[in-house]
Amino acid sequence: MFEDTLELAENKLLLLFIFEKIKFPVSNNQITQIILENNFINYFTLQQYLNELLSSNFLKYTNETGNHRLIITEKGIRVLSLFVNRISEDKIKAVKDYLSKKLSSIKKEVTITADYTIGKNDNFIVNLKAVENDSILIDIKLNVGSNKDAKDLCHKWKNNSSDLYNKIIQLLINEN
Incomplete structure:
Protein backbone atom coordinates (compact mmCIF):
# COMPACT_ATOMS: atom_id res chain seq x y z
CA MET A 1 0.00 0.00 0.00
CA PHE A 2 2.76 2.44 0.96
CA GLU A 3 4.72 1.59 -2.21
CA ASP A 4 1.60 2.22 -4.32
CA THR A 5 1.27 5.68 -2.76
CA LEU A 6 4.94 6.45 -3.42
CA GLU A 7 4.62 5.29 -7.03
CA LEU A 8 1.47 7.38 -7.52
CA ALA A 9 3.20 10.46 -6.13
CA GLU A 10 6.32 9.87 -8.22
CA ASN A 11 4.29 9.41 -11.42
CA LYS A 12 2.32 12.60 -10.86
CA LEU A 13 5.53 14.49 -10.10
CA LEU A 14 7.05 12.99 -13.25
CA LEU A 15 4.15 14.37 -15.28
CA LEU A 16 4.64 17.81 -13.74
CA PHE A 17 8.37 17.52 -14.46
CA ILE A 18 7.70 16.78 -18.14
CA PHE A 19 5.30 19.71 -18.48
CA GLU A 20 7.78 22.02 -16.74
CA LYS A 21 10.60 20.93 -19.07
CA ILE A 22 8.51 21.34 -22.22
CA LYS A 23 7.57 24.94 -21.23
CA PHE A 24 4.71 25.31 -23.74
CA PRO A 25 1.18 23.91 -23.96
CA VAL A 26 0.87 20.39 -25.44
CA SER A 27 -2.05 18.23 -26.40
CA ASN A 28 -3.21 15.20 -24.45
CA ASN A 29 -2.03 13.08 -27.40
CA GLN A 30 1.47 14.53 -27.21
CA TYR A 49 -3.44 11.20 -13.25
CA LEU A 50 -3.95 14.00 -15.78
CA ASN A 51 -7.54 14.46 -14.59
CA GLU A 52 -6.41 14.53 -10.97
CA LEU A 53 -3.66 17.06 -11.73
CA LEU A 54 -6.22 19.22 -13.55
CA SER A 55 -8.67 18.95 -10.63
CA SER A 56 -5.91 19.97 -8.21
CA ASN A 57 -4.99 22.95 -10.42
CA PHE A 58 -1.44 21.67 -10.97
CA LEU A 59 -2.21 21.58 -14.70
CA LYS A 60 -4.69 23.58 -16.71
CA TYR A 61 -6.14 23.65 -20.20
CA THR A 62 -5.38 26.59 -22.44
CA ASN A 63 -7.23 27.38 -25.63
CA GLU A 64 -5.05 30.12 -27.13
CA THR A 65 -4.83 28.77 -30.68
CA GLY A 66 -8.25 27.15 -30.87
CA ASN A 67 -6.97 23.81 -29.58
CA HIS A 68 -7.17 22.45 -26.04
CA ARG A 69 -3.64 22.10 -24.73
CA LEU A 70 -2.29 21.27 -21.28
CA ILE A 71 0.22 23.40 -19.41
CA ILE A 72 1.64 23.37 -15.89
CA THR A 73 0.33 26.05 -13.51
CA GLU A 74 2.29 28.15 -11.02
CA LYS A 75 0.90 25.91 -8.28
CA GLY A 76 2.20 22.86 -10.17
CA ILE A 77 5.64 24.43 -10.53
CA ARG A 78 5.76 25.20 -6.78
CA VAL A 79 4.79 21.63 -5.83
CA LEU A 80 7.31 20.21 -8.28
CA SER A 81 10.11 22.40 -6.87
CA LEU A 82 9.37 21.10 -3.37
CA PHE A 83 9.25 17.41 -4.30
CA VAL A 84 11.32 16.98 -7.49
CA ASN A 85 13.84 14.93 -5.48
CA ARG A 86 11.18 12.19 -5.19
CA ILE A 87 11.48 11.40 -8.91
CA SER A 88 14.06 8.70 -9.63
CA GLU A 89 17.24 9.83 -11.37
CA ASP A 90 16.66 7.20 -14.08
CA LYS A 91 13.28 8.69 -14.97
CA ILE A 92 14.64 12.25 -14.94
CA LYS A 93 17.47 11.20 -17.24
CA ALA A 94 15.06 9.37 -19.55
CA VAL A 95 12.82 12.45 -19.81
CA LYS A 96 15.74 14.79 -20.46
CA ASP A 97 17.19 12.45 -23.11
CA TYR A 98 13.81 12.03 -24.81
CA LEU A 99 13.06 15.75 -24.85
CA SER A 100 16.52 16.65 -26.14
CA LYS A 101 15.79 14.45 -29.17
CA LYS A 102 12.08 15.18 -29.67
CA LEU A 103 11.35 18.67 -28.34
CA SER A 104 11.68 20.43 -31.69
CA SER A 105 9.25 18.02 -33.38
CA ILE A 106 6.81 18.36 -30.45
CA LYS A 107 7.03 22.15 -30.75
CA LYS A 108 6.48 21.95 -34.50
CA GLU A 109 3.33 19.88 -33.95
CA VAL A 110 2.03 22.53 -31.57
CA THR A 111 2.83 25.49 -33.79
CA ILE A 112 1.86 24.02 -37.17
CA THR A 113 -1.70 22.76 -37.55
CA ALA A 114 -3.61 21.45 -40.53
CA ASP A 115 -7.07 19.99 -40.47
CA TYR A 116 -10.22 19.85 -42.52
CA THR A 117 -13.96 19.52 -42.15
CA ILE A 118 -16.80 18.75 -44.53
CA GLY A 119 -18.41 21.93 -45.81
CA LYS A 120 -21.49 22.58 -47.90
CA ASN A 121 -22.12 20.76 -51.18
CA ASP A 122 -19.70 17.93 -50.30
CA ASN A 123 -16.74 20.31 -50.34
CA PHE A 124 -14.00 20.24 -47.73
CA ILE A 125 -12.78 23.24 -45.76
CA VAL A 126 -9.05 23.02 -45.05
CA ASN A 127 -7.57 25.13 -42.25
CA LEU A 128 -3.79 25.65 -42.32
CA LYS A 129 -2.21 27.57 -39.47
CA ALA A 130 1.22 28.53 -38.15
CA VAL A 131 1.65 30.04 -34.68
CA LYS A 141 -8.97 28.48 -44.92
CA LEU A 142 -9.44 26.86 -48.30
CA ASN A 143 -12.41 25.18 -49.91
CA VAL A 144 -11.45 22.08 -51.94
CA GLY A 145 -13.54 19.59 -53.85
CA SER A 146 -12.34 16.25 -52.53
CA ASN A 147 -11.28 14.45 -49.40
CA LYS A 148 -8.01 13.51 -51.15
CA ASP A 149 -7.19 17.16 -51.90
CA ALA A 150 -7.94 18.11 -48.29
CA LYS A 151 -5.65 15.35 -46.96
CA ASP A 152 -2.90 16.25 -49.45
CA LEU A 153 -2.98 19.93 -48.45
CA CYS A 154 -2.82 19.05 -44.76
CA HIS A 155 0.07 16.64 -45.34
CA LYS A 156 2.05 19.16 -47.43
CA TRP A 157 1.47 21.94 -44.88
CA LYS A 158 2.62 19.81 -41.95
CA ASN A 159 5.75 18.65 -43.77
CA ASN A 160 6.74 21.88 -45.50
CA SER A 161 5.01 24.79 -43.75
CA SER A 162 8.07 27.02 -43.50
CA ASP A 163 8.81 26.98 -47.25
CA LEU A 164 5.13 27.32 -48.15
CA TYR A 165 4.72 30.25 -45.74
CA ASN A 166 7.73 32.02 -47.26
CA LYS A 167 6.45 31.43 -50.81
CA ILE A 168 3.01 32.81 -49.92
CA ILE A 169 4.55 35.91 -48.35
CA GLN A 170 6.81 36.45 -51.36
CA LEU A 171 3.90 36.04 -53.78
CA LEU A 172 1.84 38.59 -51.87
CA ILE A 173 4.70 41.09 -51.48
CA ASN A 174 6.00 40.84 -55.05
CA GLU A 175 2.61 40.79 -56.78
CA ASN A 176 1.73 44.06 -58.52
Missing part, protein backbone atom coordinates in the same frame (compact mmCIF):
# COMPACT_ATOMS: atom_id res chain seq x y z
CA ILE A 31 1.89 13.93 -23.48
CA THR A 32 0.42 10.45 -23.92
CA GLN A 33 2.97 9.73 -26.65
CA ILE A 34 5.87 10.85 -24.43
CA ILE A 35 4.68 8.71 -21.52
CA LEU A 36 3.89 5.59 -23.56
CA GLU A 37 7.07 5.71 -25.67
CA ASN A 38 9.07 5.67 -22.44
CA ASN A 39 6.87 3.05 -20.71
CA PHE A 40 6.45 5.27 -17.65
CA ILE A 41 2.71 4.79 -17.03
CA ASN A 42 -0.04 2.85 -18.79
CA TYR A 43 -2.62 4.81 -20.80
CA PHE A 44 -5.58 4.51 -18.42
CA THR A 45 -3.58 5.41 -15.33
CA LEU A 46 -2.06 8.34 -17.20
CA GLN A 47 -5.51 9.72 -18.08
CA GLN A 48 -6.57 9.36 -14.44
CA GLU A 132 4.82 31.38 -33.09
CA ASN A 133 5.06 32.67 -29.51
CA ASP A 134 1.26 32.78 -29.23
CA SER A 135 1.03 34.98 -32.35
CA ILE A 136 -0.68 33.70 -35.47
CA LEU A 137 1.72 33.98 -38.41
CA ILE A 138 -0.75 32.67 -40.96
CA ASP A 139 -4.23 31.17 -40.86
CA ILE A 140 -5.61 30.07 -44.22
